[in-house]
Amino acid sequence: xxxxxxxxxxxxxxxxxxxxxxxxxxxxxxxxxxxxxxxxxxxxxxxxxxxxxxxxxxxxxxxxxxxxxxxxxxxxxxxxxxxxxxxxxxxxxxxxxxxxxxxxxxxxxxxxxxxxxxxxxxxxxxxxxxxxxxxxxxxxxxxxxxxxxxxxxxxxxxxxxxxxxxxxxxxxxxxxxxxxxxxxxxxxxxxxxxxxxxxxxxxxxxxxxxxxxxxxxxxxxxxxxxxxxxxxxxxxxxxxxxxxxxxxxxxxxxxxxxxxxxxxxxxxxxxxxxxxxxxxxxxxxxxxxxxxxxxxxxxxxxxxxxxxxxxxxxxxxxxxxxxxxxxxxxxxxx
Amino acid sequence: xxxxxxxxxxxxxxxxxxxxxxxxxxxxxxxxxxxxxxxxxxxxxxxxxxxxxxxxxxxxxxxxxxxxxxxxxxxxxxxxxxxxxxxxxxxxxxxxxxxxxxxxxxxxxxxxxxxxxxxxxxxxxxxxxxxxxxxxxxxxxxxxxxxxxxxxxxxxxxxxxxxxxxxxxxxxxxxxxxxxxxxxxxxxxxxxxxxxxxxxxxxxxxxxxxxxxxxxxxxxxxxxxxxxxxxxxxxxxxxxxxxxxxxxxxxxxxxxxxxxxxxxxxxxxxxxxxxxxxxxxxxxxxxxxxxxxxxxxxxxxxxxxxxxxxxxxxxxxxxxxxxxxxxxxxxxxxxxxxxxxxxxxxxxxxxxxxxxxxxxxx
Ligand SMILES: Nc1ncnc2c1ncn2[C@@H]1O[C@H](COP(=O)(O)OP(=O)(O)OP(=O)(O)O)[C@@H](O)[C@H]1O
Ligand code: SF4
Ligand SMILES: [Mg+2]
Numbered sequence: 210x211x212x213x214x215x216x217x218x219x220x221x222x223x224x225x226x227x228x229x230x231x232x233x234x235x236x237x238x239x240x241x242x243x244x245x246x247x248x249x250x251x252x253x254x255x256x257x258x259x260x261x262x263x264x265x266x267x268x269x270x271x272x273x274x275x276x277x278x279x280x281x282x283x284x285x286x287x288x289x290x291x292x293x294x295x296x297x298x299x300x301x302x303x304x305x306x307x308x309x310x311x312x313x314x315x316x317x318x319x320x321x322x323x324x325x326x327x328x329x330x331x332x333x334x335x336x337x338x339x340x341x342x343x344x345x346x347x348x349x350x351x352x353x354x355x356x357x358x359x360x361x362x363x364x365x366x367x368x369x370x371x372x373x374x375x376x377x378x379x380x381x382x383x384x385x386x387x388x389x390x391x392x393x394x395x396x397x398x399x400x401x402x403x404x405x406x407x408x409x410x411x412x413x414x415x416x417x418x419x420x421x422x423x424x425x426x427x428x429x430x431x432x433x434x435x436x437x438x439x440x441x442x443x444x445x446x447x448x449x450x451x452x453x454x455x456x457x458x459x460x461x462x463x464x465x466x467x468x469x470x471x472x473x474x475x476x477x478x479x480x481x482x483x484x485x486x487x488x489x490x491x492x493x494x495x496x497x498x499x500x501x502x503x504x505x506x507x508x509x510x511x512x513x514x515x516x517x518x519x520x521x522x523x524x525x526x527x528x529x530x531x532x533x534x535x536x537x538x539x540x541x542x543x
Numbered sequence: 544x545x546x547x548x549x550x551x552x553x554x555x556x557x558x559x560x561x562x563x564x565x566x567x568x569x570x571x572x573x574x575x576x577x578x579x580x581x582x583x584x585x586x587x588x589x590x591x592x593x594x595x596x597x598x599x600x601x602x603x604x605x606x607x608x609x610x611x612x613x614x615x616x617x618x619x620x621x622x623x624x625x626x627x628x629x630x631x632x633x634x635x636x637x638x639x640x641x642x643x644x645x646x647x648x649x650x651x652x653x654x655x656x657x658x659x660x661x662x663x664x665x666x667x668x669x670x671x672x673x674x675x676x677x678x679x680x681x682x683x684x685x686x687x688x689x690x691x692x693x694x695x696x697x698x699x700x701x702x703x704x705x706x707x708x709x710x711x712x713x714x715x716x717x718x719x720x721x722x723x724x725x726x727x728x729x730x731x732x733x734x735x736x737x738x739x740x741x742x743x744x745x746x747x748x749x750x751x752x753x754x755x756x757x758x759x760x761x762x763x764x765x766x767x768x769x770x771x772x773x774x775x776x777x778x779x780x781x782x783x784x785x786x787x788x789x790x791x792x793x794x795x796x797x798x799x800x801x802x803x804x805x806x807x808x809x810x811x812x813x814x815x816x817x818x819x820x821x822x823x824x825x826x827x828x829x830x831x832x833x834x835x836x837x838x839x840x841x842x843x844x845x846x847x848x849x850x851x852x853x854x855x856x857x858x859x860x861x862x863x864x865x866x867x868x869x870x871x872x873x874x875x876x877x878x879x880x881x882x883x884x885x886x887x888x889x890x891x892x893x894x895x896x897x898x899x900x901x902x903x904x905x
Binding site for chain 1 (some may be wrong): 660663
């Protein structure tokens with residue numbers, strides 16, 4: 210177990226190094242291909258004079274060889290003082306992703322503001338879609354062809370076919386603007402300041418995001434349950450004289466839901482990419498909107514930072530899934 | 544792999560005992576998209592306590608479906624089960640899934656065909672066996688554990704207490720089979736059904752497992768059904784045998800009768816395709832040519848007719864038009880377990896063919 214965890218941790222660090230290296234190289238290569246200086250992309254505009262360009266190139270270290278630049282980027286992650294591009298040096302503590310000249314903020318500050326929004330959105334939606342998807346999928350899978358099954362699968366089909374940029378505005382129109390059931394606070398409400406407001410501000414985004422995943426999970430769960438209930442070991446459980454509940458819960462669901470854990474880990478880890486649309490529709494300033502904005506502004510430091518955070522989330526989620534899997538399925542030696 | 548010459552001493556006569564299990568005109572039909580699959584179609588036999596019945600037949604002849612029907616495992620599926628299955632005079636066919644639960648595992652238990660897929664991969668061997676005991680007995684988990692360990696010892700698992708917490712994948716094939724047997728026997732069933740308990744095991748383990756089943760039969764006086772492809776296993780272990788083909792019984796009788804005087808062409812084919820130790824360096828096994836019948840469009844007349852070498856010995860193409868009845872042979876030596884055959888060839892002629900054409904090739 211300890212060996213497994215250690216080897217996985219080493220693997221994770223390696224993956225993160227590779228991801229940061231690739232991102233770094235891409236962001237270095239973009240200016241080169243465009244035959245301009247990375248300085249332009251770093252501060253988001255052309256420096257006023259050639260002298261300023263030269264001094265900034267030197268200041269950012271763009272006159273250094275690539276490996277040295279990468280190394281100082283990596284080392285800087287653990288804290289350094291960064292320049293704000295004009296005069297003063299800014300202290301940038303761990304985890305330091307550099308300084309956004311477009312926004313005049315430390316990247317870590319920007320990410321720190323966006324992260325709670327995305328995490329709130331992701332966790333709430335995940336809880337909803339797990340409960341919804343697993344319940345509908347299990348009920349359908351246990352009684353294929355029944356009314357519950359047909360209703361559930363029709364609903365799931367509808368839900369996967371409706372994109373969030375459709376369901377989102379429609380939901381807003383109905384529940385906020387027409388019925389007025391939910392407040393029109395246009396954005397995220399901080400949980401520490403107003404928990405009820407937080408909940409209400411996220412209710413529709415949660416539902417819209419969860420609907421899509423719940424539908425996918427319902428189908429996956431249904432087919433897993435259906436398959437598992439036909440396994441030989443379920444027949445053995447029946448042959449012992451066990452009651453239906455023990456057969457379904459202990460013998461059936463344990464096996465049927467295990468693969469869902471894997472998918473769930475990957476989905477949660479990759480959610481930063483998926484939440485972009487939801488965040489945009491509901492005007493939530495999370496990591497998704499932050500990265501969209503950064504792409505528009507050619508704000509390289511922010512993009513680098515968000516990419517590393519997203520990769521970190523994915524790697525961590527995979528790690529947790531692997532450890533969990535080892536506990537659930539004894540055939541996987543941990 | 545055993546000598547199949549009838550060992551007269553081995554066969555008990557159960558004449559004065561009441562049948563414990565009566566299967567009467569059992570039919571199990573599965574409606575499918577392609578049509579109605581008649582997996583079992585009119586099967587009847589009787590079994591007494593202490594008696595071992597062998598069911599033999601090629602793959603797909605309906606052996607496992609029969610076994611599962613006795614345990615009521617088709618309940619809740621699309622399958623249509625008709626006929627009667629009397630266990631100690633109680634008909635199991637009309638029972639609900641819930642009523643059947645009390646019978647399963649306690650009075651009737653089953654050793655399934657493939658122990659690896661029949662054991663749950665996520666639970667320990669000990670957990671799965673003690674679970675079978677706990678459903679039918681009001682005891683503590685600790686007592687169930689104790690009883691499970693005893694059972695594992697009994698079926699010959701070394702260091703049983705230590706292996707209680709092993710998972711199925713940590714057991715070898717033979718050990719898993721033993722664990723399955725322990726699970727089936729922990730509630731001391733009055734009827735044990737073993738579905739190919741020795742397939743895929745090497746010969747020594749195979750012999751040990753069969754010995755184990757016989758010992759447990761002696762100890763509990765249980766009725767036993769052994770399902771197998773292997774007539775050698777039948778000759779070695781059983782008192783009575785049912786030969787199945789295409790969901791029907793084509794020949795049955797006491798083991799000594801049937802091996803002394805097999806009378807159905809399909810049985811001859813099975814005997815011919817059986818490896819035998821006493822043969823001088825196998826002059827080639829002769830598998831039965833052709834393939835098992837469709838269970839949806841069952842051949843008209845005798846089910847075996849497409850593969851039968853002797854259908855031309857019957858007048859008027861009756862093999863292709865008229866379904867033969869299962870009739871007692873003239874050579875029956877047992878009162879209760881009569882030797883019966885489903886074939887249109889007249890008895891004297893069958894015996895003649897056996898003597899002149901079949902025996903010399905076996
Ligand atoms: N649920 C089902 N639906 C449709 N057909 C089925 C079903 N279960 C079994 N059958 C069919 O019934 C026939 C008999 O199956 P069964 O498992 O009893 O064969 P068997 O004699 O045990 O063969 P084997 O020696 O391979 O175990 C097969 O042709 C099988 O395809
Ligand atoms: S009835 Fe005809 S086809 Fe069937 S086994 Fe006898 S001879 Fe062969
Ligand atoms: Mg079978």
